[in-house]
Amino acid sequence: MAHVSNELLASDIEAYLHQHEHKTMLRFITCGSVDDGKSTLIGRLLYDSHLVFEDHLASLESDSKKVGTQGDELDFALLVDGLAAEREQGITIDVAYRFFSTEHRKFIVADTPGHEQYTRNMVTGASTADLAVILIDARKGVLTQTRRHSFLVSLLGIRHVVVAVNKLDLIDYSKETFDAIEADYRAFAAEVGLSDIVCIPMSALRGDNITEPSPNTPWYHGPTLIGYLETIEIDDEQHAGPFRMPVQWVNRPNLDFRGFSGVIVGGSVQPGDQLRILPSGRESTVARIVTADGDLDEAMTGQSVTICLDDEVDISRGDVLCAASSPAAVADQFECHVVWMSEEAMLPGRSYLLKIGARTVTATVAQPKYKVNVNTLEHTATTTLELNEIGVCNISLDRPVPFDAYAENRDMGGFILVDRFTNATVAAGLLHFALRRADNVHWQAVEVDKHARATLNGQQPAVVWFTGLSGAGKSTIANIVEQKLHELGRHTYLLDGDNVRHGLNRDLGFTDANRVENVRRVAEVARLMADAGLIVLCSFISPFRSERQMARDLLETGEFVEVFVDSGLDVAEQRDRKGLYAKARRGELVNFTGIDSPYEVPESPEIHLDASGTVTAEESADEVVDHLRRAGILAPPPHPQP
């Protein structure tokens, strides 16, 4: 590394290593735009902490002359602008992580861009940061983007903020301007709940107040940036809070050892401590804290350990070990903040996967109560969330999960939402509190159950789900199937798309969000009818895989029979019995499946019917009935296993 002149390093390497192997670590995020000199600041930090090698310096010098913005001087920003595309555009487009180190600390910097459309990146970078450095251009003062950054920093639970009032060299190191900006910022910060704030006058380009107090600001008596970052104590509430450890992996090398591996995300633990295991609520005592370096007398937040308990308790991945005296809450409905991170907007009612700790469950997000304008902090009504929008929503899960409020414990209250089909991470969320509703509506246990009703009917309940384009022949085939089943003495009911939209779903239109809700309601009705012991025939375009999967998930294995009525678009459009395709082509009908709204073809339907015209509807119906017979649905249910 260039320019290191550390005497200890040269004279006593062992002592040097001892010092450096016992440093602490601080993770921080830098917020600001390219114009604020953010890349220059980070480049400067790397440069001043001697982490720039000679060969990097050589390419920096040649790049500075070629594309730099600083004339013949070094353009530090070029040290950190990474991907080729953004180097050409001159902007940073994603979260980048940089590393530097001083005598006292190692630093990990999350470098995120400041433009409005990149809320996603800033939230990502802030999620693991202990502290935020917010850059303000001294010539411009507190801007809209400063407010946005501060709100996001506060939302993500970062308590320590350094306001770097940069480019002071361009305003002749004016104390008055600096003081005015500081007063301005503090007034605003109080509104968003930030209180631990340090304002530092600096010039990243000239190096003022970065590592050494600057002679250009004799009126400033506060810390330098590095001086502050090196010494700030992060009063970590998670650290001091009650013990929490989500179980990542059950460690069973042989029959004599059974340990639960995970990282401690709250408090500390010792052998002999009484634990409560959630969500089961059972209790046990810590027997050993096992690591490869030997058993520990105590383990604390941030450590990865394996815990052995005194007795045999059934624990699996995703369960949370908690201090018995102060366990986490368990619930399946919450109010939360959701930050939408996908190009594809949120669809209220659609089911997503939710990962929290080491647990993944199915979640349905309700229509947002409001979204937050990150620039003005105003709340506005909305039906959905688009990329980079933040809203407050209720969310309900298919199973209860252990959690703490995000404000108390980031790792116990932060979650991500994952699209079930693309597997993309589409949102981040912060749990605030459980909704009481779930507690108060108790499931009514009934004596006559589904099996009893099915037995009386002499058949097995099923939902036969016909999906396909408008005009493919779904309803025609479903009608014939129902006639045939009726003749066989089976109890059936046919739910048809058009008919349902005249009653139950009269309030819904044809937008993506409404289509999702349409199918959700039908699926719930079909489930009730299956519970009543019926064979339910559903005839719906149901264009999205996610909703068909949701319908399938509502039922028991084997009860859902997906029938793809496959005519191809050409044939369906040619038939056009209702004249709808013609209307859609003329633009008189919007959101029409196959024309300007997508149809997602089933990947593995139970039955794939050729409805292009080569097979008659009668033959297709026979194929469906044959399938139901082979699947045992037309026979009385077997006696339940004791």
Next chain:
Amino acid sequence: MQRLTHLQRLEADSIQVFREAVSESEKPVMLYSVGKDSSVMLHLAMKAFYPSLPPFPLLHVDTTWKFRAMYEFRDKLVAELGMDLLVYQNPECIEKGINPFDHGSALHTDMWKTEGLKQALDLYQFDLAFGGARRDEEKSRAKERVFSIRSAQHRWDPKSQRPELWHLYNARTQPGESVRVFPLSNWTELDVWQYIHLEQIPIVPLYFSAPRPVVERDGTLIMVDDDRMPVEPGEVMERNVRFRTLGCYPLTGAIESEASTLTEIIQEMLLTTSSERQGRVIDHDSSGSMEKKKQEGYF
């Protein structure tokens, strides 16, 4: 309140990544390249699953051109730990006798390493592979995720990376896709050396200075590790050299050094002036070349 040191935090986070990756995949594997980063990664894996053995095999994508000392070290270490080792050599390269002298470094690296890796992953159908890459190695790696999704063609798309929040990793894949997981993402070269020192992790002796036979090619000292290397009479000289990074011996530059102990290496590294990847020939091609290689499937 007692605080974890930076190395303790890095270790704990890497262990969390290992456990998460194994829990969320069907058939994981660790890419093992015998270098110091691989040594640290393997050491962390042993810790993550202790007292169990790591529940995955090691995969060495071999080029047949590594230093002999690397093969010896690899076989001894794997036997001692009791880990399963898979060695894959691209059969097309064997058949055509691909080597750095006749075919050049770019083709050699592409065929043996990039193609070899893809073939091995396809052959064994691994859906998750651990790699030892670090974000501080190169500018384009600063934005790499800890869990990085690769298409069925093993390509990396910098535009469709999943955001990673808190310690929540999304390792879900479509059929054919796979995940590359980098447990050392947040480690720097200095962290790695300090950790090797603190934990006394065994590394290949080539990192330590010793008298070795070398030739000078294009200003770079290359060690003559076996008789496959064409040399002029009298060209070979003996020098006290060591290696800062290990790969195929004809493509790995040695540096003259007297540092023969771990502490001397670290001291020399801190006082020296060129960065680690400079010894690797593939980076010199063009600006942003690592990024292109990554998109094509290079680790």
